[in-house]
Amino acid sequence: xxxxxxxxxxxxxxxxxxxxxxxxxxxxxxxxxxxxxxxxxxxxxxxxxxxxxxxxxxxxxxxxxxxxxxxxxxxxxxxxxxxxxxxxxxxxxxxxxxxxxxxxxxxxxxxxxxxxxxxxxxxxxxxxxxxxxxxxxxxxxxxxxxxxxxxxxxxxxxxxxxxxxxxxxxxxxxxxxxxxxxxxxxxxxxxxxxxxxxxxxxxxxxxxxxxxxxxxxxxxxxxxxxxxxxxxxxxxxxxxxxxxxxxxxxxxxxxxxxxxxxxxxxxxxxxxxxxxxxxxxxxxxxxxxxxxxxxxxxxxxxxxxxxxxxxxxxxxxxxxxxxxxxxxxxxxxxxxxxxxxxxxxxxxxxxxxxxxxxxxxxxxxxxxxxxxxxxxxxxxxxxxxxxxxxxxxxxxxxxxxxxxxxxxxxxxxxx
Numbered sequence: 001x002x003x004x005x006x007x008x009x010x011x012x013x014x015x016x017x018x019x020x021x022x023x024x025x026x027x028x029x030x031x032x033x034x035x036x037x038x039x040x041x042x043x044x045x046x047x048x049x050x051x052x053x054x055x056x057x058x059x060x061x062x063x064x065x066x067x068x069x070x071x072x073x074x075x076x077x078x079x080x081x082x083x084x085x086x087x088x089x090x091x092x093x094x095x096x097x098x099x100x101x102x103x104x105x106x107x108x109x110x111x112x113x114x115x116x117x118x119x120x121x122x123x124x125x126x127x128x129x130x131x132x133x134x135x136x137x138x139x140x141x142x143x144x145x146x147x148x149x150x151x152x153x154x155x156x157x158x159x160x161x162x163x164x165x166x167x168x169x170x171x172x173x174x175x176x177x178x179x180x181x182x183x184x185x186x187x188x189x190x191x192x193x194x195x196x197x198x199x200x201x202x203x204x205x206x207x208x209x210x211x212x213x214x215x216x217x218x219x220x221x222x223x224x225x226x227x228x229x230x231x232x233x234x235x236x237x238x239x240x241x242x243x244x245x246x247x248x249x250x251x252x253x254x255x256x257x258x259x260x261x262x263x264x265x266x267x268x269x270x271x272x273x274x275x276x277x278x279x280x281x282x283x284x285x286x287x288x289x290x291x292x293x294x295x296x297x298x299x300x301x302x303x304x305x306x307x308x309x310x311x312x313x314x315x316x317x318x319x320x321x322x323x324x325x326x327x328x329x330x331x332x333x334x335x336x337x338x339x340x341x342x343x344x345x346x347x348x349x350x351x352x353x354x355x356x357x358x359x360x361x362x363x364x365x366x367x368x369x370x371x372x373x374x375x376x377x378x379x380x381x382x383x384x385x386x387x388x389x390x391x392x393x394x395x396x397x398x399x400x401x402x403x404x405x406x407x408x409x410x411x412x413x414x415x
Contacts, residue, residue, distance in 0.1 A: 146218025150207025279358025
């Protein structure tokens with residue numbers, strides 16, 4: 001009888017697993033909350049014990065692989081909980097659609113998910129083979145024990161060029177740990193920039209942030225912009241040591257642009273490219289960001305700087321504490337090399353012209369300095385409708401071709 005019971009148990013497990021197969025896979029859809037919407041997905045798969053495992057994605061927010069627990073799963077229905085965000089989802093299957101309800105914070109919203117992952121088109125992302133050479137390089141911020149790994153991209157035809165005539169750009173990502181491509185929502189802006197520069201006679205070095213990708217070491221929890229600036233400084237010293245290029249520029253996006261100015265003030269740059277750099281004190285810039293995003297989402301957006309400061313300081317987060325107190329004016333003023341500073345007039349994260357004017361007012365006068373506020377571009381320099389971060393993923397364009405053209409011409413015209 002014991003053996004018969006074991007056989008029956010195994011048969012039932014197989015039948016149950018077969019019944020569940022109809023609902024396995026990825027299901028994707030839009031959650032609408034008022035005027036806003038989010039692209040959400042659940043991923044159902046079988047585990048080694050014949051059970052079901054699930055992860056949850058909030059794709060427009062770049063959050064993937066959030067663990068979910070499965071309380072029920074059959075061929076025609078599913079019920080999951082997502083503890084990390086205090087949410088749950090219950091649905092029944094109608095062919096290739098899950099018709100269900102998403103619940104969070106005591107509120108319920110209809111959410112229908114269609115079978116399959118959403119396929120995004122990214123036409124600007126370069127595809128191999130490339131007409132230029134690349135190689136992996138490493139460099140170390142010894143003080144912070146951070147070893148950074150990146151990609152050095154040579155321009156097309158480098159072998160026939162005089163190295164002294166070849167400019168090179170060190171790329172520094174924005175806030176948050178990002179890989180060498182500054183990858184966000186399937187966009188790879190630094191890869192697109194590196195490819196465009198290489199096809200137009202300019203070399204580049206982009207690298208994974210500390211503790212990201214192939215980069216190792218370096219504290220993250222207590223790291224501030226200043227620590228990340230020393231990582232970038234190590235990249236600059238690596239390029240100098242190679243002796244393969246002429247002018248060495250620092251190109252930074254968002255927080256990376258402020259790092260570019262910090263290196264400029266340390267005389268560690270022959271030119272600086274600021275893409276959506278902060279030009280006013282951190283608390284002022286971040287308050288403007290919060291208000292702008294609130295207004296785009298139908299809220300008043302009337303927070304003042306003091307309120308924002310107090311909220312941030314209560315969090316006791318080292319990065320935020322440092323940044324709200326940071327005034328970039330002195331580093332910008334101490335940067336004596338040529339500067340290309342750009343912003344988008346629909347940028348709601350580093351609000352332009354507030355910050356672009358701040359850079360312009362603090363910077364020395366120079367015949368090679370250039371300031372451009374691009375109409376219709378957001379924080380990522382995409383052509384957009386409103387500038388709301390919720391649009392980033394839906395926009396196919398990774399970065400404005402006009403910005404790429406202007407930037408490249410500016411670098412090549414530097415003497």
